[in-house]
Amino acid sequence: MTAPHSRSRRALAIPAGMALATALAFLPNVTATAAPQTAPAATDAGSLSYVVNVRPGHGPSVHVKKAIAEAGGTVVTSYDQIGVIVVHSANADFAKTLREVPGVQSAGATRNAPLPAQSTGDMGTPKVLGAEEAAAVQAADGQDPLEPLQWDLPAIKADKAHEKTLGSDKVTVAVLDTGVDDTHPDLAPNFDRAASVNCVAGKPDTTDGAWRPGAGESPHGTHVAGEIAAAKNGIGMTGVAPGVKVAGIKVANPAGYFYTEAVVCGFVWAAEHGVDVTNNSYYTDPWYFNCTDDPDQKALVEAVTRASRYAERKGAVNVAAAGNESYDLAADSITDPVSPNDATPSDRVIDPSECFDIPTQLPGVVTVSATGAKGIKSSFSNYGLGVIDIAAPGGDSTRYQTPAPPATSGLILGTLPGGKWGYMAGTSMATPHVAGVAALIKSTHPNASPALVKALLYAEADATACTDPYDIDADGKVDAVCEGSKNRNGFYGWGTADALDAVTW
Numbered sequence: 001m002t003a004p005h006s007r008s009r010r011a012l013a014i015p016a017g018m019a020l021a022t023a024l025a026f027l028p029n030v031t032a033t034a035a036p037q038t039a040p041a042a043t044d045a046g047s048l049s050y051v052v053n054v055r056p057g058h059g060p061s062v063h064v065k066k067a068i069a070e071a072g073g074t075v076v077t078s079y080d081q082i083g084v085i086v087v088h089s090a091n092a093d094f095a096k097t098l099r100e101v102p103g104v105q106s107a108g109a110t111r112n113a114p115l116p117a118q119s120t121g122d123m124g125t126p127k128v129l130g131a132e133e134a135a136a137v138q139a140a141d142g143q144d145p146l147e148p149l150q151w152d153l154p155a156i157k158a159d160k161a162h163e164k165t166l167g168s169d170k171v172t173v174a175v176l177d178t179g180v181d182d183t184h185p186d187l188a189p190n191f192d193r194a195a196s197v198n199c200v201a202g203k204p205d206t207t208d209g210a211w212r213p214g215a216g217e218s219p220h221g222t223h224v225a226g227e228i229a230a231a232k233n234g235i236g237m238t239g240v241a242p243g244v245k246v247a248g249i250k251v252a253n254p255a256g257y258f259y260t261e262a263v264v265c266g267f268v269w270a271a272e273h274g275v276d277v278t279n280n281s282y283y284t285d286p287w288y289f290n291c292t293d294d295p296d297q298k299a300l301v302e303a304v305t306r307a308s309r310y311a312e313r314k315g316a317v318n319v320a321a322a323g324n325e326s327y328d329l330a331a332d333s334i335t336d337p338v339s340p341n342d343a344t345p346s347d348r349v350i351d352p353s354e355c356f357d358i359p360t361q362l363p364g365v366v367t368v369s370a371t372g373a374k375g376i377k378s379s380f381s382n383y384g385l386g387v388i389d390i391a392a393p394g395g396d397s398t399r400y401q402t403p404a405p406p407a408t409s410g411l412i413l414g415t416l417p418g419g420k421w422g423y424m425a426g427t428s429m430a431t432p433h434v435a436g437v438a439a440l441i442k443s444t445h446p447n448a449s450p451a452l453v454k455a456l457l458y459a460e461a462d463a464t465a466c467t468d469p470y471d472i473d474a475d476g477k478v479d480a481v482c483e484g485s486k487n488r489n490g491f492y493g494w495g496t497a498d499a500l501d502a503v504t505w
Helices: 062-070 094-098 131-135 220-229 260-271 295-313 427-444 450-460
Strands: 048-054 073-079 084-089 104-109 172-177 245-250 277-280 317-321 334-336 348-350 366-371 390-393 412-416 420-424
Touching: 048 062, 048 094, 048 260, 048 295, 062 073, 062 084, 062 094, 073 260, 084 260, 084 295, 094 104, 094 295, 104 295, 172 220, 172 260, 172 427, 220 245, 220 412, 220 420, 220 427, 245 260, 260 277, 260 295, 277 427, 295 317, 317 427, 317 450, 366 427, 390 427, 427 450
Parallel strands: 172 245, 172 277, 277 317, 317 366, 366 390
Antiparallel strands: 048 084, 048 104, 073 084, 334 348, 412 420
């Protein structure tokens, strides 16, 4: 996400490019500390990365290849299945030149900062669960030791669902994120190494362990993975679908940027490696919203759209976080103060029906808003009638929404690198709950298409009426306006995810 704002943007300072849909430092009991940033090797100093979109189903023509070379470009890889070519070039006019080439449908720079991107600022870090706090938890028979702290599981009836099934090990959820620490004792039993990869460079790196976060990199992906599939193994916490497989597809570079070429690589990899659900708790840098009247941004929308649709055609349900700026994504206009986050951002006014948060607002993607421990929209969660599909626990300030005992924090417990557990909050944390429920549906209906899984996901959700008036901080002022009916509205979409119904129908 971004500096000074990120997909948890408005409320915390995070390094430039940290496009994670999390909200950490603004919440009570969560700290923000400076974290070392590891810069990638400067292999293309002075170059930018581009996507060139051509007709799918064929490799780039000799004519297009020649035009790329003549414009000073070097092909990194070509995803012929979807007609997306990843190119590096130091020619500032590369995209403009390629857009004039016959056979090129669109072309655009994926970034503004030369390779490699640089990061500055403080990293929001989760509140690590201390040994003393963990030891004080009294788990009931059949519960993992930390499960009493997980108010989010009963909120979606996942605890009741687990009495019927934990999910199938033939179902895999891929976490497109900052990397997953598969050595964690709560993740190792369920980790799918064959479906895991590093896509940061825009092409697959299958080196063993390349999917893991490096020292100083964000724990975000590991936290998300635990929420989905932490094993019910007598250790730590329990995931929403603790019997399914989870894979790590690393799409964020060490500076925290989620660039288009990495996201495209991630979706294509998931499509071709049997992934059933993808979890996308980020937005694609450097633009929070990509406006299709801008030729560069249009090319990015086209590339990610092709990739996400390809994954769905191959059987994956794509689930994405709505974001944490309290934006009404159905409004006539939104002021975006953070784009581009790898250059000098400015306050630009955009129309969210023409400028898209990707992959969140792409066709076919399940868009998730966040709720807190009282079951109402989290203070930070984006919303919007016709945009939000479903809601799930993402946590909130304990001051705003306090959980019932024995849980003590209004945030969401998850796994952290190095065999730890800790709390985070955001629509990033809501999304894995929905991904987990989708995985349970797929477990129960193994032959279901993505369209059917989504239909069941929405049909089984618990209808949740608008919170009206919505005054989350109780200061007498309305903080957001919810539009729509109980069965579908701007805060909760079709309703709150229901894991029990997912395994009952």
